[in-house]
Amino acid sequence: MTYAVLSVPDFALHALRRSDPGLCGRAVAMVAGEGRKARVTEVSPEARAVAPGLAAALATSRCPGIILRQRDPAAEVEAHRLLLGAAFTLAPRVESTRGGCCTVDLQGADPARTEALMRLLAVELAGAGLPLRIGAGATPLLASYASRCAEPVLVVRDPGNFLAPLPLAFADPSPGQEEILRGWGIGTLGGLTALPKAEVGRRLGAEGVLLWERAAGETARVLRLVEPARSFSAEWAYEPPVESIEPLFFKLRRFAERIALELRGAGFVAEKLSLTLLLEDETDHRREFRLPEPGADVEGWLRVLNAHLGGVRTDARVAGVRLVAAPARPPQRQDGLFDTGLRDPASFWENIARIAAIVGDDRVGTPAPVDTHRPDAFVLERPAEAVTLSAEAPVHPPCGPALRRFRPPWPVRVACDAGSPARLEGGRLEGRVCAALGPWRSAGDWWKPQAWAVETWQVELAGGGVYQLACTDGGWCVEGMLD
């Protein structure tokens, strides 16, 4: 096989159904024309008594409840991009033949591997709402015929046997040619190609020779190649705007399926996702997600998006959605010999995202010190994938019981005796101080407006408990307990 043709029968109908969750499982027909001239062009399997060519009014009477819809160009563009993305995963030389059909030049590809890939693609796209048929053969035309007969993949290895029983209509004869050939008793491609090509040419002229060549599947042509996607994004405008998460999530799934295929076709994975909700009041809600592990796993992306969307509240309805994937090369990583990596990275990052949706983005992560002596200064960083041993011992080994902070600190009145705290009063903590250590004075950022200075004491109360007190310009407070 040298060429493959990927086609979707009833493309306009399937493109529409995959873009509108309300059409799933319903009797739907595509119509062309207006008013009484409207005719059915494509029909979903649920509309049993309706066939293409039927008047729209008749279709409604034969199948009550049938949904009649015009073609949706935006949905078809989105579906065709999905199809192209699928084609690029087979080979880099792809022609966008027409809406719902593309031809791939497979020269140099491993036939067995390519056939297996084609079967996987057919399953994947069926799951994405496009029932794909793939035919492969020695010429684009032969591959095209094969795709029309495929269930869902057909590789033509013996063109003669494959073509012989096919109806003449496959070769697209003109009405005149069809009538003449019917008069000769010829109704199949095999019947026509059984005649000598020169004799057919003598009787039917040059057009007859072209028809014979088409019937033999010999017609070769140069593919008009298209470039693979360079930006990996998708956008949709809702009409009318939506208020719930379901239509949003449905569309994001469709976007993710397409973008993942495009990334795979281009040899990339996604490193970051950027989600923008365009709101009805002309503002937007934008969020960027660094993916747990760069990849093209649609379900993984959707888990991250779902975890975020579950907690999003907007002031206005959502009028549009945009998803952009930042491409990166697949990670090539080897942990250190004594490092411990994640057992299940997908679960790890997914749970971090879920917890961030519960407690807030800025409240989960790995704490890291910042370059200051200001009390309680730290940042939360993205957790490391590998647990490494600390290379060097700390300069100041930890001493004493560990501090547990009260956030916010508890205000307290402190009665001092000879400069050191003697009694705590009037707050959540009261009692006589039986021992005190301090003061430790620190200050910083004096050159900035947010300059700070603090005097810290550690006190033990007579009733039990060791606490850390801080005295600032604002007064005394209990910073925490030494526990």
Place this chain on the structure above:
Amino acid sequence: MAPPSQTVSALRSLLAARFPERTRTPCGGVPAAVRAIDDALEGGLPAGRLTELVSAVPSGGGQTVVARLLAATQAARQRMALIDGADGFAPEAVPAGALRHLVWVRCRAPEQAFAAADLLVRDGNYAVVVLDLRGCAERALRRTPSCAWYRLQRAAEGGSVAVLVQTTIPLVPAVPWRLVLDTPLSLADAGAPREAVADRLSVRTERSHAQAVESLAG
């Protein structure tokens, strides 16, 4: 707790005899690097189980246990999660190098802590999950339905994570191990090395796995 009736005890014995493979036994442990706790738990926090550590007195040493646990898990190159119900963890109290393996969840309410624990205990990437509920309102904690605790216990049983629940009052029903820190530290401990402070901690075993098995057997 009232003793189980004779019928229930007989039924439990019968089930234990018929399905010995279903009798749950502890599997391995994560050393807490606190002598009293490791001795009480016979090696460390049991994997796949909940352990409740009750700080019955102020400055009982609960936070020192967390700090030592961080050092121990880091030395063993294991990952640890701290679900901080009242947002009390002070990163500056621990050397920066002993924090790189920590995932710290700063909760605002006990409900958030339970939701986070439910996810992290099932995660599979953590050796220890600490659910620190000290500082949370006691009323809110007492309102926690027991099914939340049982759910957490069942989730832990499926994996290899050791779950340490830090409380100020006994909270977890049917917990296999409940240890109580009932001796307060003093200001005299402030200058001592952290390891020495940890070694001075006093732990009372209020409930152990063996006791739990005995009570189940009636």
